[in-house]
Amino acid sequence: MSILIALAGKPNCGKSTFFKAATLADVEIANYPFTTIKPNLGVSYVRAKCPCKELHLACKKCVNGERFIAVELLDVAGLVPEAHKGKGLGNAFLDDMRQAQAIIHVIDASGGTDIEGNVVPIGSHAPLDDIKFLENEITMWMYGILNKNWIKLSRKASASGEKVEDVIAEQLAGLGVDAVMAKQALLETGLADRHISSWTEAEMIELSDYLRRISKPLVIAANKADIAPPENLEKLKGLEKEGYRVIPCSAGIELALRNAASHGYIDYLPGDEGFTIKNPEKLTPQQKAALDKMAAFLKRNGGTGIQKCINEVVFGLLNYIVVYPVEDEGKFTDKSGNVLPDAFLVKKGSTARDLAYKVHTQIGESFLFGVNARTKMRLGEKHELQNNDIVKIASTR
Ligand SMILES: Nc1nc2c(ncn2[C@@H]2O[C@H](COP(=O)(O)OP(=O)(O)OP(=O)(O)O)[C@@H](O)[C@H]2O)c(=O)[nH]1
Ligand SMILES: [Mg+2]
CATH class of the missing domain: 3.40.50.300 (P-loop containing nucleotide triphosphate hydrolases)
Known part of the structure; x- marks a missing residue:
């Protein structure tokens, strides 16, 4: 994605x-x-320093050592x-x-x-x-979605013992809110240890505002x-x-x-x-x-x-880093000899195995180990990747 x-x-x-x-x-x-x-939906790019310069490689994927990596932009x-x-x-x-x-x-x-x-x-x-009004509009829009059928949902949740953060995440799943974010928002707003039936409208708006800030x-x-x-x-x-x-x-x-x-x-x-x-x-x-x-x-x-x-x-808000998967860790290329063929944006904290999955589900499933192409060190599946890493993934596939 x-x-x-x-x-x-x-x-x-x-x-x-x-x-x-x-x-x-x-x-x-x-x-x-x-x-x-x-x-309007279109493709734009983040700009990053391509490692080719530092490694003295002839790379065809960057412009003057600058790599442009695609993201989607919506107007x-x-x-x-x-x-x-x-x-x-x-x-x-x-x-x-x-x-x-x-x-x-x-x-x-x-x-x-x-x-x-x-x-x-x-x-x-x-x-x-102009700043606060826009935030308020987004918050109130989220609140509207959260609040839809809320009484029915919260009653059902109380009866079945479903966690409140799961109910919120389900309700706001289409907005990219997950249970971890919901839990964080509940804790920060002090609603985590209050029964849903006691929440006021103002408190639910505050919760929505917090959810907005972390999810958007x-x-x-x-x-x-x-x-x-x-x-x-x-x-x-x-x-x-x-x-x-x-x-x-x-x-x-x-x-x-x-x-x-x-x-x-x-x-x-x-x-x-x-x-x-x-x-x-x-x-x-x-x-x-x-x-x-x-x-x-x-x-x-x-x-x-x-x-x-x-x-x-x-890089600042969403905490992504750039990593470069390669197949030949000696030459920093893919099978056909293309230097640094791909630049992937992955969340900070991603592991060598996460990268394998991103390359291909099958590679992720059959992951053996990674190799840091710069140092030739082996990387275990839980090894946390760093920005600018060049990594070979070895798998049984
Ligand atoms: N001087 C100057 N004018 C700009 C700049 N950016 C946009 N404009 C002008 O601002 C006006 C509105 O630009 P749009 O890009 O259509 O604005 P918008 O936010 O998409 O507007 P809506 O689609 O109506 O919401 C146009 O006349 C642009 O030429 C800028 O950086 N500097
Ligand atoms: Mg416009």
Whole structure:
């Protein structure tokens, strides 16, 4: 199963621009609310250092030593306050986010759109106001699902002796909530040792809020940073003290650079901190001025921020690492001689056997041992993999 990340936020904040920049899919972008109605699903990539450079190998799978590993990205319709009650486009697109493992909350850091996405003068809407409302909508949507038939379910559970965390996990299974998360939420909210019949509505909302935070963790993409008043960005950065991860970005610039790169005007890889113009003499003064402005933004921010958001979700929030399975541990290749043919994203804590299963169920079942291709050390089935490991799996198959 690949990783699914949802782009969420109020209308007109730049979700589709982010999506288009990150996937190069052709989607509609416009400066008014509710441009997107049906969700767009596309492939994007995390960026990681490929081990080929360090090992002096000629690898065909990376670009200049940078490996791009696929994840799925989902662009949904804008959310407005009270969406969980059907306002705006209502609940449907909250439902579209069910399977997402994490959320990139795109906000308009320029303050140039109001809470419903209508265009207003830049700086006139406080972007901080957009953060809590979205979280509340997702929480209330989860609460709605949890609360459905809750009395009947909880009675049945009490009668059969089924654990409360299992009832919750069953109820929210479609949202990616499992019993471990449910148990954690029960403990953290102090509901673990209280009988279900005594829970108040407020307590169930608090529980839903906790479940949201662990099952749909988020980063904040402070978008339109290219036109945002500096004080807006400072205030948003200030949220990091509250535990938020805030990444200033410009989906608009990323999209322009990717288009320029795909047309051969510039050399630029997603996540680069700068770019080079291929034939500067061919540019019009306007094009040159636009590129200079973009270059200055990249310099100030260490890139456009788009790749940072995706990497932060996968490596920071979701704790994935990259491992490279090979068949020939001496040459770091597969059977046909391809160097480092695959890069797998696995959860931190995954073992050599988990990787074997990921390569193929049969390989997992007939696992004998792993070999760390760098050190040639044998790895037992329970050996915990580290980021960047290159591993041969020996099996009876
Ligand atoms: N300056 C600037 N404008 C941007 C940026 N990202 C998006 N925009 C503009 O913001 C407007 C809305 O962009 P969309 O990508 O359609 O926004 P959305 O969030 O998908 O909107 P809905 O689908 O209506 O919810 C468009 O005019 C974009 O060109 C950015 O990084 N900088
Ligand atoms: Mg859109």
